[in-house]
Amino acid sequence: MLRCGLLLLHLLLRSDRAQLQGLRAPYHALGAEIYGNLGFGVRAFANQGGRDLLMVTRRDFIAGIGAASWPFATRAQQNAIPVIGVLQPSTSIGLRKPVADAFLRGLAETDYLVGRNVTIENRWAEDHNDRLPALAADLVRLQVAVIVTTGAPGALAAKAATRTIPILFSVGFDPVQIGLVASLARPDGNLTGFAALLDEVAGKRMELLRELVPAATSIAVLFNPANRATVANLSLQQNAARSLGLGVEAVDASRQSDIEPAFAKMAQQRVGAVVVTQDPLFLSYIDQVAALAVRHAIPAMFPDKKAVEAGGLMSYAPDGPDLARQIGAYAGRILKGEKPGDLPVQRPTKFELAINLKTAKALGLTVSRTLLVRANEVIE
Secondary structure, three states, rough: OHHHOOOOOOOOOOOOOOHHHHHHHHHHHOOOOOEEEOOOOOOOOEOOOEEEOOOHHHHHHHHHHHHOOHHHHHHHOOOOOOOOEEEOOOOOOOOOOHHHHHHHHHHHHHOOOHHHHHHHHEEEEOHHHHHHHHHHHHHHHOOEEEEEOOOHHHHHHHHHOOOOOOOEEEOOOOOOOOOOOOOOOOOOOOOEEOOHHHHHHHHHHHHHHHHHOOOOOOOEEEOOOHHHHHHHOOOOOHHHHHHHHOOEEEEEEHHHHHHHHHHHHHHHHHHEEEOOOOHEEEEEEHHHHHHHHHOOOOOOEEEOOOHHHOOOOOEEEEEEEHHHHHEEEEHHHHHHOOOOOOOOOEEOOEEEEEEHHHHHHHHOOOOOOHHHHHHEEEEE
């Protein structure tokens, strides 16, 4: 769900100083379009007039560590330019310029411009949560000024890695319940961030799904048992379904190879609809999840609008650009010296309902006028 939120941009620069200087001109002076991902860290590149200036792959990433030891970050630190470390769980969620731009606007609101007086180091786990602790430790060794991370596994890994470097998280769960902070109003320690309290969001998603699929008597909940925060999400979705008199089927998937069998199981059980929980795995392969739901004719509620754009039925989630802007502004405040423990954990204030009318028609569903009026985006 919150994933949406949280897309961030950065350029991973190689050791050749000439390459660095060549990139700075189009990036700063010529208004290059910058793409990146705050929420789930995929490839990042700068593009001017449709021409790729830089494309960083996993091979480049590994080679860069071995050959250059991240010279750009080193030079930045030598020049006393703060470095934002971004810890991301996945790589394949996709690139969304509006959200990346919003994060940069948030930084700019606090007078920070990437490449001028702040730089960014990105680390991604490629959907392997067991890699997050080592990646977090790497950012700590770089002595970044603040770590920005998304999802509970990344936040917990960052917390375990340092008690001194400020950590700014974005999660779709109660951060007090999962042990990130002492309280929402006064987090204490070196962590703060943004969190959507799923007891409220889970109920809203279930209500919207039932309104669109009134004939459904049982709802499947797709979750990742390897993510303890997603397991907590499962419990909330189950409670929300039962409060509406609906049966619940828990269906798990912890790897990409589990996703297709999970939908085959739902079809076999003849569930009336499915709620896809927020998990980096499902968000990384959101196109596949959306396509499988359509293929098996299962109405689905997603935690990310990108699924609806890919053909999924509907989503209810925080407004990604608005949330990314707030995260950028919070990061800037921390860079200016405010203590994260004194900054309250914020909750998203803007949510978006998206509906795909083409998919609804294919599933034989009629979208009521009242639901259409409430939708922030309708895809036809």
